[in-house]
Amino acid sequence: MDELPLPVEEYSGKVAEVKIGATRNEGGTRDFALVIGGDRVLPFYFFEGSNPNPPVIALEVYDSHESLPRPVKAFYSDELVENPVEWSRYVVEKLGAKMLNVKLVSVYPETRDEEPRKAAELVEEILQEVKVPLMVSGIEELWGPREVKKNMETLCEVAERTSGERVLLNPVTLDAYETVARSCIEHRHCLIAKTNMDVSQAIKLNGLLLDRGLTPERIVIDVTTGPLGYGIEYTYSTMERLRLRALKGDKSVQCPLVMFPSESWSAREISEKKGIDEMEKLGVAFEVVTAVTGILSGGNLLSILHPKTLNVVREFINEFLGQPRISINLKEWMKNAEW
Amino acid sequence: MVRKELTPPEIYKLLPKTNCGECGVPTCMAFAFKVARGKASPVECPYLSEEASAKLLEETAPPIAKIVISSRGKKVEIGGERVSFRHEDKFFNETALALELNDKMSENKIKHLLERVKKFKVERMGQTLRLNLLALKSCTGNPEIFRETVMKVRENTDLPLILCSFNPQVMMRGLEEIQGEKPLIFSADKRNLLQMSTLARRFKCPIAVHSEDSMSTMIQIIKRLKGMGIRDIVLSPPVRHLKEAVSNLTIIRRTAIDKGFNILGYPTITFSSAFNGIGGKEIWETILASTFILRYASIVIFKNLEEHNVLPILALRQAIYTDPRAPLQVKPGLYAIGNPGEESPVLLTTNYSLTYQLVSEDIKNAGLNCYLLVVNTDGLSVVCSVAGDKLKPERIAETIKETSLEEKVNHRKLVIPGRAARLRVKIEDETGWEVEIGPLDSREIKGFFKR
Ligand code: B12
Numbered sequence: 001m002d003e004l005p006l007p008v009e010e011y012s013g014k015v016a017e018v019k020i021g022a023t024r025n026e027g028g029t030r031d032f033a034l035v036i037g038g039d040r041v042l043p044f045y046f047f048e049g050s051n052p053n054p055p056v057i058a059l060e061v062y063d064s065h066e067s068l069p070r071p072v073k074a075f076y077s078d079e080l081v082e083n084p085v086e087w088s089r090y091v092v093e094k095l096g097a098k099m100l101n102v103k104l105v106s107v108y109p110e111t112r113d114e115e116p117r118k119a120a121e122l123v124e125e126i127l128q129e130v131k132v133p134l135m136v137s138g139i140e141e142l143w144g145p146r147e148v149k150k151n152m153e154t155l156c157e158v159a160e161r162t163s164g165e166r167v168l169l170n171p172v173t174l175d176a177y178e179t180v181a182r183s184c185i186e187h188r189h190c191l192i193a194k195t196n197m198d199v200s201q202a203i204k205l206n207g208l209l210l211d212r213g214l215t216p217e218r219i220v221i222d223v224t225t226g227p228l229g230y231g232i233e234y235t236y237s238t239m240e241r242l243r244l245r246a247l248k249g250d251k252s253v254q255c256p257l258v259m260f261p262s263e264s265w266s267a268r269e270i271s272e273k274k275g276i277d278e279m280e281k282l283g284v285a286f287e288v289v290t291a292v293t294g295i296l297s298g299g300n301l302l303s304i305l306h307p308k309t310l311n312v313v314r315e316f317i318n319e320f321l322g323q324p325r326i327s328i329n330l331k332e333w334m335k336n337a338e339w
Numbered sequence: 340m341v342r343k344e345l346t347p348p349e350i351y352k353l354l355p356k357t358n359c360g361e362c363g364v365p366t367c368m369a370f371a372f373k374v375a376r377g378k379a380s381p382v383e384c385p386y387l388s389e390e391a392s393a394k395l396l397e398e399t400a401p402p403i404a405k406i407v408i409s410s411r412g413k414k415v416e417i418g419g420e421r422v423s424f425r426h427e428d429k430f431f432n433e434t435a436l437a438l439e440l441n442d443k444m445s446e447n448k449i450k451h452l453l454e455r456v457k458k459f460k461v462e463r464m465g466q467t468l469r470l471n472l473l474a475l476k477s478c479t480g481n482p483e484i485f486r487e488t489v490m491k492v493r494e495n496t497d498l499p500l501i502l503c504s505f506n507p508q509v510m511m512r513g514l515e516e517i518q519g520e521k522p523l524i525f526s527a528d529k530r531n532l533l534q535m536s537t538l539a540r541r542f543k544c545p546i547a548v549h550s551e552d553s554m555s556t557m558i559q560i561i562k563r564l565k566g567m568g569i570r571d572i573v574l575s576p577p578v579r580h581l582k583e584a585v586s587n588l589t590i591i592r593r594t595a596i597d598k599g600f601n602i603l604g605y606p607t608i609t610f611s612s613a614f615n616g617i618g619g620k621e622i623w624e625t626i627l628a629s630t631f632i633l634r635y636a637s638i639v640i641f642k643n644l645e646e647h648n649v650l651p652i653l654a655l656r657q658a659i660y661t662d663p664r665a666p667l668q669v670k671p672g673l674y675a676i677g678n679p680g681e682e683s684p685v686l687l688t689t690n691y692s693l694t695y696q697l698v699s700e701d702i703k704n705a706g707l708n709c710y711l712l713v714v715n716t717d718g719l720s721v722v723c724s725v726a727g728d729k730l731k732p733e734r735i736a737e738t739i740k741e742t743s744l745e746e747k748v749n750h751r752k753l754v755i756p757g758r759a760a761r762l763r764v765k766i767e768d769e770t771g772w773e774v775e776i777g778p779l780d781s782r783e784i785k786g787f788f789k790r
């Protein structure tokens with residue numbers, strides 16, 4: 001009999017492990033820290049080996065709720081989304097979120113244009129109320145110099161006020177990386193290096209950050225998430241290419257990958273739905289499929305908006321960890337006339 | 340370690356070298372390039388010697404065999420793949436989606452479902468997304484009932500079929516009913532191998548190979564089939580849970596392509612409806628189907644027609660199977676939306692299918708009669724083409740000329756997307772038209788023209 005030649009590759013490279021959140025022993029105030037990355041093989045290539053850390057999910061909370069999709073608002077209630085601190089507490093205590101992505105959308109120049117100081121104070125408050133590791137997002141749509149500058153100021157303000165907490169600062173881009181990188185090192189945080197869906201740009205930004213003295217243990221790469229139906233194929237392939245490069249030994253990109261399934265909610269198909277139930281079902285399905293795609297292309301950290309997505313994606317990840325709960329049996333299927 | 344492939348010069352050596360052009364390209368060399376890239380089959384040259392043809396077919400065949408499943412009116416091609424990662428080349432034949440039916444269903448139920456399948460289509464980015472196959476399974480195990488159900492299905496649809504039963508008697512009845520078609524036989528396994536393979540040969544149909552628990556059993560069965568001269572094979576590897584499914588589907592694809600292990604060089608069939616376990620089933624069908632599509636499945640069977648479960652699968656399949664080097668595009672030019680006249684406004688956008696689709700829908704929803712000038716940006720969206728310098732004012736001027744736009748309207752005013760605002764002056768200089776900056780998002784077009 002021909003032996004089945006398993007398609008095992010010997011990789012020389014390994015993705016760095018990034019630790020998010022500092023516990024009291026480590027100079028912070030978190031109850032625990034989360035480790036992402038450390039990959040030695042492609043995701044779920046069990047015939048090749050296994051990766052040390054399963055993907056982590058961060059649930060999003062916003063400092064300003066105007067742009068939240070209706071089903072998300074409805075899930076939480078109006079009072080809750082109007083109070084980001086309470087909202088954060090709810091998400092951790094009631095929904096069991098292990099990590100938060102606090103989105104400071106109030107600082108966008110085109111909308112509320114709030115002071116970075118005010119936004120950063122909110123982060124401080126949240127840090128006092130919940131003890132899970134945090135990611136903090138400034139301006140993600142960097143259309144022009146105004147946005148770039150405001151984002152930089154916001155992230156630096158947050159870095160300073162949360163010194164030592166090992167917050168994950170998002171996003172740092174080629175337009176303005178130096179100041180944030182310096183602040184990140186000084187205050188012992190980690191950051192998300194964001195470029196647009198292009199391997200060479202990701203390599204470039206990472207190289208620059210490494211040159212400025214950041215270690216791979218403090219960098220998470222974001223290649224920009226095109227969600228399902230809106231460019232997911234570019235994100236998928238860029239993530240795959242970067243991960244393969246890292247495993248094959250390119251030291252400049254050996255960092256974990258982050259992906260934003262929450263972007264899915266901007267799909268037209270969802271907002272065009274009339275009923276809130278229909279909107280929720282379709283939105284959650286889009287977000288789940290984007291997350292699954294992100295995980296299978298190497299995503300180590302996922303930022304998710306709807307709590308129902310969180311639950312399902314968690315279960316999906318668990319299917320690959322311990323005892324699987326789903327069984328597939330074709331003999332039974334053949335007899336099953338249920339529809 | 341990649342399978343050695345013939346280079347264009349190697350292929351050229353075997354061609355007639357007369358440059359007669361009957362294959363659709365002007366020279367034999369051009370044809371050799373097409374064959375090498377898998378874009379043409381050697382049989383398209385009518386003057387090829389039989390010997391050369393056999394050699395070429397053998398050596399240029401994709402590492403994952405291409406299999407056809409067909410009815411009298413329709414055919415579905417699966418497999419034919421050459422790479423494991425879509426950044427290396429495109430994936431060629433998209434995953435076929437099959438809706439599951441069974442022989443315990445009433446005639447009415449079948450009719451009703453087939454009616455829904457017929458209506459089920461989604462227009463997205465200039466493509467029509469649909470279901471491709473029907474999987475009819477014998478739950479009763481009764482040959483006569485199965486035959487009748489096949490008949491009923493065939494009366495109501497011309498979609499190609501997958502006939503599902505492990506019982507050769509049942510399978511034979513079904514095959515007889517639609518003799519002349521090429522349904523997929525699902526499935527041979529280690530118990531029924533001899534009888535099922537006889538049916539595959541007699542009815543000249545593709546046949547699936549199922550092994551519940553072992554890849555090596557599956558390999559044994561494949562070898563036996565090949566020994567009998569059967570080439571149209573589809574694989575149903577052990578998939579007892581997600582972890583095993585992901586592993587085995589990946590192993591098949593990568594072993595066949597990267598290790599040149601041609602025993603596994605066949606398309607695969609998967610079942611997103613065949614699971615038990617976690618509650619909230621519907622979303623899990625979507626998850627399983629997505630996972631299978633992302634892990635190379637050539638067929639996914641499911642039993643769900645709810646939009647929120649099926650639309651994400653269709654959108655994912657469309658995305659994964661687009662050519663990574665060429666975004667989906669519409670033809671550049673002038674498009675009339677509604678019923679425009681001489682006074683109607685002229686709006687500008689790019690030729691990325693998604694952009695065109697959204698903008699034209701928004702204009703329709705705004706109830707606006709206008710001309711939409713679609714400029715070639717090699718399929719890039721407005722934002723990307725502006726950032727990447729692909730929305731060229733000179734091209735805009737050319738497009739205005741080529742479409743004789745200046746004869747169609749009596750004004751010279753062009754509304755450009757808000758995201759292209761910084762090109763305003765340049766566009767005005769190139770075209771001689773007055774440029775007005777529209778909103779950032781095309782959804783706001785309605786409000787923009789109201790004021
Ligand atoms: C997918 C994607 C890509 C894909 C291409 C997809 C495609 N076919 O266009 C790829 C990976 C190839 C790509 C490449 C690039 N990209 Co890109 N890409 C994206 C992404 C994720 C989505 C873009 C998209 O499809 N939008 C949807 C379409 C429908 O939008 P649209 O065409 O602009 O249309 C909307 C509006 O403009 C308006 N509109 C359109 N027409 C009209 C007409 C009128 C009259 C009006 C009023 C309105 C209007 O309404 C539409 C929405 O309803 C965005 C990030 C994001 N989330 O937006 C980045 C993004 C647009 N890309 C960006 C960049 C910089 C690039 C590159 C230049 C990067 C590079 N150096 O390689 C290249 C450019 C191309 C090149 N040189 O080869 C930046 C732009 C930044 C900026 N400050 O402008 C973005 C924002 C990413 C980022 N955050 O940095 N990209």
Ligand code: SF4
Pocket residue numbers: 354355356357358359360361362363364365366367370383384385386387
């Ligand atoms: S049909 Fe054959 S002989 Fe004629 S140009 Fe094409 S490859 Fe050459």
